[in-house]
Amino acid sequence: MAGIWVYADNPSLTLELLTAASSIAEGLKTGVAVILSHDRDRAQDYIDCGADEVFLLPPLSGDRSAGDYAPVIADAAREKKPDAILVAGTSGGKEIAARVAARLDTGLCGNCISMSVEGDSLVMDRFMYGGAAVQKVAFMAKPALATIPPRAYEPSRPTPGRQGKVEELPAPPISGIKVAGRRGREKRTEDISEAQVVVCAGRGFEKKEDLAMAREIADLLGGSVGCTRPVSEELHWLPEELCIGLSGIEVKPALYLGIGVSGQIQHVTGIRDAKIVSAVNKDENAPIFAVADMGIVGDLYEVLPKLISALKKAKG
Amino acid sequence: MREIVACFKWVIDEAYIRRGSGGDLDLSAVNYKISDYDRNAIEEAVRLKEKCGGSITAVTVGVPEATRGIKDALSRGADRAVFIADALFAGLEPSQTASVLSEAIRAGTQFDLILCGEGSSDLYAQQVGPRLAEKLGIPCICYVQKLDVEGDLLTAERRVEEGVEVVEAKLPALVTVLPDINTPRIPGVKDTLTASKKPVVTVTAAELKSIAEARLKTTGITAFRMERSCERFGTDDKEITRFVGALRKKGVI
Ligand SMILES: Cc1cc2nc3c(=O)[nH]c(=O)nc-3n(C[C@H](O)[C@H](O)[C@H](O)COP(=O)(O)OP(=O)(O)OC[C@H]3O[C@@H](n4cnc5c(N)ncnc54)[C@H](O)[C@@H]3O)c2cc1C
Ligand SMILES: Nc1ncnc2c1ncn2[C@@H]1O[C@H](COP(=O)(O)O)[C@@H](O)[C@H]1O
Numbered sequence: 001m002a003g004i005w006v007y008a009d010n011p012s013l014t015l016e017l018l019t020a021a022s023s024i025a026e027g028l029k030t031g032v033a034v035i036l037s038h039d040r041d042r043a044q045d046y047i048d049c050g051a052d053e054v055f056l057l058p059p060l061s062g063d064r065s066a067g068d069y070a071p072v073i074a075d076a077a078r079e080k081k082p083d084a085i086l087v088a089g090t091s092g093g094k095e096i097a098a099r100v101a102a103r104l105d106t107g108l109c110g111n112c113i114s115m116s117v118e119g120d121s122l123v124m125d126r127f128m129y130g131g132a133a134v135q136k137v138a139f140m141a142k143p144a145l146a147t148i149p150p151r152a153y154e155p156s157r158p159t160p161g162r163q164g165k166v167e168e169l170p171a172p173p174i175s176g177i178k179v180a181g182r183r184g185r186e187k188r189t190e191d192i193s194e195a196q197v198v199v200c201a202g203r204g205f206e207k208k209e210d211l212a213m214a215r216e217i218a219d220l221l222g223g224s225v226g227c228t229r230p231v232s233e234e235l236h237w238l239p240e241e242l243c244i245g246l247s248g249i250e251v252k253p254a255l256y257l258g259i260g261v262s263g264q265i266q267h268v269t270g271i272r273d274a275k276i277v278s279a280v281n282k283d284e285n286a287p288i289f290a291v292a293d294m295g296i297v298g299d300l301y302e303v304l305p306k307l308i309s310a311l312k313k314a315k316g
Numbered sequence: 317m318r319e320i321v322a323c324f325k326w327v328i329d330e331a332y333i334r335r336g337s338g339g340d341l342d343l344s345a346v347n348y349k350i351s352d353y354d355r356n357a358i359e360e361a362v363r364l365k366e367k368c369g370g371s372i373t374a375v376t377v378g379v380p381e382a383t384r385g386i387k388d389a390l391s392r393g394a395d396r397a398v399f400i401a402d403a404l405f406a407g408l409e410p411s412q413t414a415s416v417l418s419e420a421i422r423a424g425t426q427f428d429l430i431l432c433g434e435g436s437s438d439l440y441a442q443q444v445g446p447r448l449a450e451k452l453g454i455p456c457i458c459y460v461q462k463l464d465v466e467g468d469l470l471t472a473e474r475r476v477e478e479g480v481e482v483v484e485a486k487l488p489a490l491v492t493v494l495p496d497i498n499t500p501r502i503p504g505v506k507d508t509l510t511a512s513k514k515p516v517v518t519v520t521a522a523e524l525k526s527i528a529e530a531r532l533k534t535t536g537i538t539a540f541r542m543e544r545s546c547e548r549f550g551t552d553d554k555e556i557t558r559f560v561g562a563l564r565k566k567g568v569i
Binding site for chain 2: 009010065067070090091092094095098099101102103105106107108109110111123127128129130131132133134135136137138139140141147175176177178179180181182183184185197221229233234236240246247254255264265266268269272275276277278287289290291292293294295296297298299302303306307310311314
């Protein structure tokens with residue numbers, strides 16, 4: 001019996017969850033199952049990558065959304081009683097996890113940042129107070145549910161010759177929600193989570209065109225540009241996958257340079273593993289300076305042109 | 317539209333949290349606030365009311381001290397409030413909060429649309445909204461950036477991995493909002509004055525059937541540590557050169 005289930009709304013996240021699941025399956029002396037809605041014909045690939053069982057969800061018509069699977073997943077779990085269900089922490093994943101948890105009347109650790117097995121139980125860490133604290137949680141009911149942020153685990157690799165079972169799950173009941181249209185993202189931008197230098201643009205920039213200066217510095221340093229949540233979500237100057245922090249992504253560069261970034265805890269949470277944190281801000285009391293190794297107190301419109309020419313000079 | 321419910325949480329303002337000498341959380345100097353994105357939920361209720369009419373009930377589950385949050389929510393435009401208050405509610409986990417909310421709402425609050433924030437500022441569990449929808453057996457639409465209601469049909473743009481999904485649902489329904497759905501207005505003196513005249517219904521733990529057991533137990537909380545050298549630089553050419561030199565010396569460029 002597979003006691004750890006994983007569910008993600010896309011293939012690469014499914015592979016990451018398989019790595020996460022394998023890391024606890026041994027300690028809990030159980031197997032791993034994948035709940036699969038996309039690329040159903042790839043069930044054997046997931047078995048090769050560590051699944052002992054695959055549960056196939058029937059495809060949905062175009063006017064239905066993935067959230068409709070919540071009752072099916074909950075019913076399957078009620079019948080088969082897994083120990084844990086790990087769900088990829090995308091927006092769709094977080095919603096489905098909460099709804100499945102409610103249906104099963106069980107606990108959900110949202111945005112889990114680490115997990116381990118203590119004795120025969122799962123223990124998880126997550127952020128609290130925007131990242132000012134780490135909360136350790138234990139589960140008082142089964143199954144234990146958790147959402148896992150994308151890219152927290154390496155994708156699992158295949159071991160050829162593995163065997164596993166494939167089982168169909170029933171079609172979900174009609175829900176009260178109808179999808180009337182879809183718009184894709186404008187374009188996929190680069191993945192900055194592995195960048196060695198990250199230049200982060202904050203709301204201190206007065207207009208979108210001025211971000212060119214951040215871009216130029218990033219180019220000079222061979223790095224990438226990221227941003228704070230207001231820059232992506234309120235101003236829509238950059239795509240949301242470049243938002244760094246609690247609700248965005250985590251970056252671990254050798255150098256982070258925050259420009260016009262105040263340094264609220266929710267943002268700083270996403271740069272905690274940067275080797276060097278630097279910042280340019282005109283307010284000497286901005287919280288970013290308390291969490292920066294090197295801070296320039298000054299107006300970015302005065303500092304950046306100088307910084308650009310100094311970097312050019314340093315490059316020779 | 318008839319009845320809009322906005323769920324909000326009264327939380328510690330995390331900007332005031334300090335790290336004690338032993339690595340513990342120092343909450344001695346904290347202030348409280350309406351959870352950031354719940355201000356967007358209340359504002360969206362007000363915006364919809366301005367457009368389609370109806371009335372707004374602000375609902376919160378919290379300790380008795382959260383009464384300051386009730387005043388704040390009413391000054392932001394709610395017509396009345398339901399305050400589910402008890403000292404027992406200090407450390408509820410999301411499944412408990414959702415049960416308490418659903419029981420109290422079922423018992424005496426009309427609703428056609430329930431609005432929640434995308435996540436609370438303290439726990440950011442991102443659960444109470446969808447859990448509440450399941451408990452009430454109504455459709456749930458999360459991470460909404462644009463919302464419209466015509467008659468009893470709701471249209472929402474919600475953020476998904478692949479981009480945006482435009483969805484429709486019949487009321488009653490529950491929606492969780494993203495911060496860019498609107499810009500919450502700042503209450504003026506007049507709003508604060510009228511707020512104190514609006515009706516507030518208080519529900520205590522004793523009036524609820526029972527409080528569900530926690531499904532998730534907090535076994536420890538540690539303050540996050542970020543130790544940085546905090547060197548300052550000025551803005552003249554010499555200082556900028558020194559800054560670039562320091563980056564070089566540290567081997568990061
Ligand atoms: C639940 C929750 C989750 C969140 N998640 C995230 C997240 O993942 N990522 C994130 O970034 N935020 C997140 N936030 C928002 C976060 O709290 C802050 O509001 C946000 O990070 C602030 O962005 P900012 O620094 O760009 O803007 P501001 O706070 O407005 O700061 C702008 C800064 O620029 C400076 N400035 C202005 N003009 C100039 C100039 N000419 N030269 C130099 N400096 C200048 C100002 O002094 C100020 O410090 C979250 C909030 C909540 C409640
Ligand atoms: N104690 C509470 N009282 C009322 N609403 C709440 C409470 N806790 C959470 N909510 C609502 O649920 C949303 C998500 O909270 P959370 O699941 O804690 O991230 C919040 O934005 C609020 O709208």
